[in-house]
Amino acid sequence: xxxGKSLGKDYSEDGNLSAEVFEEVFAQExxxxxxxxxxxxxxxxxxxxYQDKDIRRVDYAIDAVQAEYNLNRARKLxxxxxxxxxxxxIDLTNIRTMLRLKxxxxxxxxxxxxxxxxxxxxxxTALDLGYEALGPLFFVTPxxxxxxxxxxxxxSSKSFxxxxxxxxxxxAGFLKTTGQIITGPQPIIAYLLxxxxxxxxxxxxxxxxxxxxxxxxxxxxxx
Numbered sequence: 001x002x003x004g005k006s007l008g009k010d011y012s013e014d015g016n017l018s019a020e021v022f023e024e025v026f027a028q029e030x031x032x033x034x035x036x037x038x039x040x041x042x043x044x045x046x047x048x049x050y051q052d053k054d055i056r057r058v059d060y061a062i063d064a065v066q067a068e069y070n071l072n073r074a075r076k077l078x079x080x081x082x083x084x085x086x087x088x089x090i091d092l093t094n095i096r097t098m099l100r101l102k103x104x105x106x107x108x109x110x111x112x113x114x115x116x117x118x119x120x121x122x123x124x125t126a127l128d129l130g131y132e133a134l135g136p137l138f139f140v141t142p143x144x145x146x147x148x149x150x151x152x153x154x155x156s157s158k159s160f161x162x163x164x165x166x167x168x169x170x171x172a173g174f175l176k177t178t179g180q181i182i183t184g185p186q187p188i189i190a191y192l193l194x195x196x197x198x199x200x201x202x203x204x205x206x207x208x209x210x211x212x213x214x215x216x217x218x219x220x221x222x223x
Contacts, residue, residue, distance in 0.1 A: 041065035060111040063093060067113045081178070081186045088174055090116035092167040095146060098123045099154050099163055102131070118143070131155040146170055153220070161221040168197060 012019075017034070025031055031039040041062045048057030067090050074082035090113045097112060109127065112120045118141055126134055132155075135148030150163025175190035201222055208218045 037065060037069045057111075060097075064113055067093075067115055071115045079185075081184075081189070085174070085189075087116050088171060090114075091118050091143060092146075092171065094118065094120070094123050095143060095150070096160065096163060096167065098126050099150055099160065101127060103154055103158065103160075117141075143170070159217075159220075161217060165221050165223070172197065 017038075021033055024033060025042075031042045034042065044061035044065060045058040048061045049055065051057060067086065070086040070089075071083065074086055094112045094116060100106075101108060101111075109124050112123050114120065118138075122137065122141075126137055129137060131151040134151040135144060138144045138147040146163065146166040149166050150160070153159060153162030172194060175194055178186040178190040181187055204221065205218060208221075
């Protein structure tokens with residue numbers, strides 16, 4: 001919609017809303033047919049984009065609304081597991097955002113997601129430090145290894161392969177803790193998310209091989 005390009009046939013029919021609903025939204029230029037939280041995401045995404053015509057603002061806005069929605073649902077359900085899972089996902093997203101902002105030299109400081117375990121001021125402080133100082137800054141957090149390895153790789157290779165791999169590994173480690181739980185939804189949710197990660201890994205490998213990427217780059221991303 002923002003770029004003015006044809007919508008094409010890229011919609012998935014597996015979501016809660018059909019492709020026809022989104023086509024109606026674009027045709028009518030109205031979000032009234034969408035659920036409230038999706039309306040909020042669309043409105044904030046459009047507003048964010050037109051602030052400086054930066055397409056990444058769309059991702060920031062949608063991620064923020066999704067994170068808020070997830071945490072609210074976890075609280076309503078009274079699920080400690082889901083609350084912890086969503087907070088970890090927020091922290092990992094903020095780590096990725098921090099490193100991308102540093103690499104690009106962007107001055108945005110209000111795009112970090114709220115609601116995670118790590119205070120946002122720590123991420124903002126990281127933007128003013130060198131890559132070598134990021135590991136110590138996060139030493140007292142569960143994400144020290146992710147930040148240290150990811151920052152070193154970004155500094156040396158200008159690539160996010162290592163931080164993506166470390167984030168996936170950290171989340172998988174959390175999900176595996178559900179292995180000893182025999183009741184409740186935790187094992188089912190963990191199984192689904194881990195299967196999705198396996199599928200993404202297979203797609204990543206096949207795409208990398210198709211584009212003749214170096215084997216070392218593939219291994220840096222998945223192991």
